[in-house]
Amino acid sequence: MNTIKHAIEIVEMDEAELTAEELRVMNVAKEATHRSYAPYSHFSVGAAVLLENGEIVSGSNQENCAYPSGLCAERTTLFYANANYPDQPVKMLCIAARGTNGEFTEMPVAPCGACRQVMTETEQRFNTPMRVILYGSKGIYAVQSARDLLPVCFDNDCLI
Numbered sequence: 001m002n003t004i005k006h007a008i009e010i011v012e013m014d015e016a017e018l019t020a021e022e023l024r025v026m027n028v029a030k031e032a033t034h035r036s037y038a039p040y041s042h043f044s045v046g047a048a049v050l051l052e053n054g055e056i057v058s059g060s061n062q063e064n065c066a067y068p069s070g071l072c073a074e075r076t077t078l079f080y081a082n083a084n085y086p087d088q089p090v091k092m093l094c095i096a097a098r099g100t101n102g103e104f105t106e107m108p109v110a111p112c113g114a115c116r117q118v119m120t121e122t123e124q125r126f127n128t129p130m131r132v133i134l135y136g137s138k139g140i141y142a143v144q145s146a147r148d149l150l151p152v153c154f155d156n157d158c159l160i
């Protein structure tokens with residue numbers, strides 16, 4: 001028997017510690033929460049990605065009365081980016097969310113498992129690490145790579 005340990009580094013910081021570029025992308029993600037369509041959960045998520053060419057693309061969660069037909073902010077954003085800029089690596093993804101009280105969550109908002117799956121494939125597709133920054137009004141988490149959030153994942157190397 002063998003134990004495999006997987007250590008990841010999550011940097012916790014406050015807004016003042018973001019670089020100017022990170023702050024710009026994070027502010028776009030925060031703005032995008034206002035374009036969320038969340039009449040069912042009232043949980044408004046915004047995401048923004050920084051592309052290799054310097055462009056920033058944003059998206060938000062889009063719900064539907066047939067609940068599973070809706071889509072999270074991260075996948076809305078990444079699919080839009082990959083559909084419209086298929087040659088552009090995604091260098092950074094920022095996520096923010098406002099809860100039912102309309103305020104940004106105090107804790108950093110974490111992407112769901114399905115979004116992590118799409119994030120890792122985007123990273124693998126472009127062979128470029130995607131810095132992921134999760135906003136909370138009382139603290140921000142940052143990881144260097146989407147893969148950090150999904151160890152032992154199913155990727156296209158698994159397809160034989």
Ligand code: THU
Pocket residue numbers: 038041043044045060061062063070071072073074110111112115
């Ligand atoms: N949601 C996201 O957009 N991203 C996440 O990472 C977690 C959840 C959305 C889905 C749904 O519209 C609402 O938040 C409540 O789950």
